[in-house]
Amino acid sequence: MSRREMNFVEHSTGVNGLEKVILREVRGFSAEVYLYGGQVTSWKNELGEELLFVSSKANFMPPKAIRGGIPISFPQFSNHGFLEQHGFARNRLWVLDPNPPPFPTTSTNKAYIDLLLKHTEDDAKNWPHRCEFRLRITLGPGGDLMLTSRIRNTNTDGKSFTFTFAYHTYFAVTDISEVRVEGLETLDYLDNLKNRERFTEQGDAITFESEVDKVYLSTPTKIAIIDHERKRTFVVRKDGLPDAVVWNPWDKKAKTLSDFGDDEYKHMLCVEAACVEKPITLKPGEEWKGRQEISAVPSSYFSGQLDPRRVLLYSNP
Template structure:
């Protein structure tokens, strides 16, 4: 069988059941990489390279049961990141059931990517009681041919009165790390952050790379987005 024929037979996107019978979507690429996305939370819970090595961490205490958020993977924090607002910590998007988006707008993506899924979250009556704004949150999860994982979010204001709203947002990623001493985080120089281990005191990052020698718990200084 030719490589082209094998690729045509490959299932790039498969919808199936996951833990506790929750719906999930499995993305696969021909070189062997994969990703799993639960409709509960719109959450990526697994990302494996072509050697089958897991790149994300999910806690053994994760319950995969509503209303608890899934502990690990890539939780979607919206419309609040952290606990500095009026909502529950990290908002409610991570413990809501998302739907598959069958009519997504055009996304800027590589036409060679075949392993992707479009999800959408809209406010429920329950949500409107705690956050009165109307919105559409569209999420595309793409697994590239080289095994790279990309999440693209689009949030649209659908308030009928045209009123703007503010929110904070994050992909709260849990990476699987075998040796923390080998980890470097670059690109944060000059950015402000709140140190949770020092009473949420505000600091400005000075180094060109962050390494880890002890417990760290920080979050970006919250700049609200306006739509």
């Protein structure tokens, strides 16, 4: 199929009649986006392998959020505030953006969608502010998945508002006990399992043998998630998002989640580009931009160990 004939953006009906959009690239990469939640629910490589985790028990039924993929936490991360868990963006119906902001004209990407979340009177009952949240989701020619958020304060009463934010990305992994995360070593983190107490990461990489729920602070713009079993490395690049959340519920917590299989914790890991520690404040008319790009590359081995320098060079030539 030629590039001219390729259907890069296909509108379709998903689970329970919910509207979705499928993005495709010529080499065989694809992504799936539900307008409910403005949520990516699938990202596949050229072999058709699923790179994101979605629970087999996920509810595709409003008002419940979809468990897996890339839910968006806004205007509140976690339950630290007055709103519902992780805010309302992930369980609202987004619309196609009729007036998307301009993007660089040099871009050759054709597989993308622009979504818009507008303030509603229901939202105003708990969060009395007006905003416009624009989201562009792009599938690059090389399979990279990019999410760019633009949030603008449209209050007419002169009031600023403050928010926290996360791209709550669920990566699909083969065996969580064989996964390591590199790029966060020696950094401070807030441990949500210990009342958000602050610690410093001691290991040369993060590995997993029990429940983890940490917010790493002042993180680099690039993080590597290494799936040894699959010999695959996910690379997360981010801009405007200083923090990184790492979460896996492990066995006991998994059993308490009604929309999550008891053993599914073994096959997923959330590493989230976020802004949690220092909330963002926007004055009327001001706009914030936060971007995440994720890619999957073959892991490179050296003396039996992964050489992260080679991974990062490979992923960012």
